[in-house]
Amino acid sequence: MIDVALTVNGRAMTVSVEPRTLLVEVLREKLRLTGTHVGCDTSQCGACTVHLDGLSVKACTMLAVQAEGRSVTTIEGVAPDGVLHPMQAAFREHHGLQCGFCTPGMVMSALALVERNKNKPLTEEIIRSELEGNMCRCTGYAGIVASIAAGAKAMGAKVEG
Amino acid sequence: MYAFDYQRAKSVADAAAAFEKADDAAFLAGGQTLIPTLKQRLRQPSVVIDLGTLTELKGISVTQEAVIIGAGMTHAEVAASPEVAKAIPGLADLAAHIGDPQVRNRGTLGGSIANNDPAADYPGAVVALGATVHTSTRELSGEDFFTGMFETALAPGELVVKVSFPIPRRAAYAKFRNPASRYAIVGVMIAETASGIRVAVTGAGPGVFRVPEMEGALSQNFSIAAIRNIRIPADDLNADIHATAEYRAHLIGVMAERAISAIA
Ligand SMILES: Cc1cc2nc3c(=O)[nH]c(=O)nc-3n(C[C@H](O)[C@H](O)[C@H](O)COP(=O)(O)OP(=O)(O)OC[C@H]3O[C@@H](n4cnc5c(N)ncnc54)[C@H](O)[C@@H]3O)c2cc1C
Ligand code: FES
Numbered sequence: 001m002i003d004v005a006l007t008v009n010g011r012a013m014t015v016s017v018e019p020r021t022l023l024v025e026v027l028r029e030k031l032r033l034t035g036t037h038v039g040c041d042t043s044q045c046g047a048c049t050v051h052l053d054g055l056s057v058k059a060c061t062m063l064a065v066q067a068e069g070r071s072v073t074t075i076e077g078v079a080p081d082g083v084l085h086p087m088q089a090a091f092r093e094h095h096g097l098q099c100g101f102c103t104p105g106m107v108m109s110a111l112a113l114v115e116r117n118k119n120k121p122l123t124e125e126i127i128r129s130e131l132e133g134n135m136c137r138c139t140g141y142a143g144i145v146a147s148i149a150a151g152a153k154a155m156g157a158k159v160e161g
Numbered sequence: 162m163y164a165f166d167y168q169r170a171k172s173v174a175d176a177a178a179a180f181e182k183a184d185d186a187a188f189l190a191g192g193q194t195l196i197p198t199l200k201q202r203l204r205q206p207s208v209v210i211d212l213g214t215l216t217e218l219k220g221i222s223v224t225q226e227a228v229i230i231g232a233g234m235t236h237a238e239v240a241a242s243p244e245v246a247k248a249i250p251g252l253a254d255l256a257a258h259i260g261d262p263q264v265r266n267r268g269t270l271g272g273s274i275a276n277n278d279p280a281a282d283y284p285g286a287v288v289a290l291g292a293t294v295h296t297s298t299r300e301l302s303g304e305d306f307f308t309g310m311f312e313t314a315l316a317p318g319e320l321v322v323k324v325s326f327p328i329p330r331r332a333a334y335a336k337f338r339n340p341a342s343r344y345a346i347v348g349v350m351i352a353e354t355a356s357g358i359r360v361a362v363t364g365a366g367p368g369v370f371r372v373p374e375m376e377g378a379l380s381q382n383f384s385i386a387a388i389r390n391i392r393i394p395a396d397d398l399n400a401d402i403h404a405t406a407e408y409r410a411h412l413i414g415v416m417a418e419r420a421i422s423a424i425a
């Protein structure tokens with residue numbers, strides 16, 4: 001077993017893991033942060049998306065040992081006091097989800113793409129192309145794209161169209 | 162995943178030494194290929210040597226002649242680099258269209274070329290731009306580095322350290338991507354370099370290859386018309402559920418035209 005020191009949702013901690021343990025396994029099974037989902041476990045669907053030092057990554061495609069010294073934010077860390085983040089509220093308002101399985105990953109990717117594009121106006125084209133790593137089997141994406149545009153606006157971002 | 166030991170490399174020399182000592186080691190960079198491979202139990206290394214914290218593999222520098230990119234630079238870092246975008250916009254554009262944002266935040270240049278997936282994008286740029294691959298022991302041209310499907314000239318324990326891309330007069334990459342994975346079904350990079358026009362094709366064959374006939378025609382006349390009648394034989398091209406060999410052969414012409422029209 002290897003000790004990994006990392007920060008999860010602002011809390012510094014040390015977890016003891018096997019080298020082959022995935023980051024998503026630590027989050028879900030050790031820390032009981034079950035908001036991060038496992039859809040495919042083959043690096044395709046993005047349901048497991050979390051932020052690593054602010055960048056979106058697939059937690060099923062990272063070993064926990066690779067998070068040594070890093071800061072991880074999960075969907076639970078987005079609304080720490082139980083009040084929905086404006087991006088989450090926008091998903092509820094604009095039909096950004098049906099079954100909800102993809103939603104935590106969608107929201108984490110949405111927040112990352114708003115941050116990544118903060119120096120230019122956000123367009124539908126940018127939103128769609130930067131959602132390529134996230135799949136949804138229910139909505140057909142139109143509601144998700146509308147939610148992200150509305151959520152970004154609520155966060156103070158410039159949105160075109 | 163089978164169990165393995167884990168070691169965090171402290172330097173390139175330390176990584177190579179650890180590899181030497183182990184029965185069957187594997188280097189880990191961004192993990193976007195290695196981790197899925199381990200999950201499928203297609204590899205069973207005794208130890209995984211993590212290159213993720215090596216500052217020696219990081220960084221981008223630009224000289225008069227070349228853009229030098231560390232093997233550990235992620236696709237997102239290359240795509241977002243103003244220096245790369247200014248010196249070789251076609252390269253920044255290529256990096257920006259690898260996989261998806263999450264893959265780009267982890268996957269690296271070194272991992273991509275060491276893996277040499279026949280559908281990977283970077284091999285096209287390494288060969289088209291006439292880049293030099295700097296390893297822990299030597300320097301290799303793209304043609305010498307890429308030796309076959311998923312195969313390279315890397316000896317066991319030899320690391321990719323950086324890649325030096327000569328700055329071309331102009332270059333563009335056009336990819337017909339697999340809509341699910343974004344890997345290249347066919348990708349064509351065309352560059353006008355100091356040593357002439359170079360056309361490299363990825364995705365279509367067992368490995369990246371050049372098209373001398375197109376290079377000759379474009380040297381005479383850099384236009385779509387110059388290559389319109391060049392037919393690529395389908396004989397040695399890949400065929401799978403995504404595209405037949407004939408379709409890939411056709412796409413080489415189409416992607417070449419798109420690359421030319423981007424910079425003509
Ligand atoms: C969903 C998805 C979509 C993708 N789409 C694309 C795409 O459109 N185009 C594309 O080109 N690629 C694509 N990829 C692959 C991606 O670019 C990978 O990042 C890349 O192939 C491997 O880089 P890595 O840093 O993740 O390497 P790893 O997975 O860590 O390693 C890959 C291999 O390279 C070796 N290695 C790593 N670094 C070095 C080094 N410095 N020296 C020697 N050996 C080394 C490892 O031992 C291993 O064998 C995709 C991957 C995924 C999961
Ligand atoms: S569970 Fe990680 S990408 Fe699908």
Ligand code: FES
Pocket residue numbers: 096097098099100101102103135136137138139
């Ligand atoms: S809402 Fe069901 S998968 Fe997206």
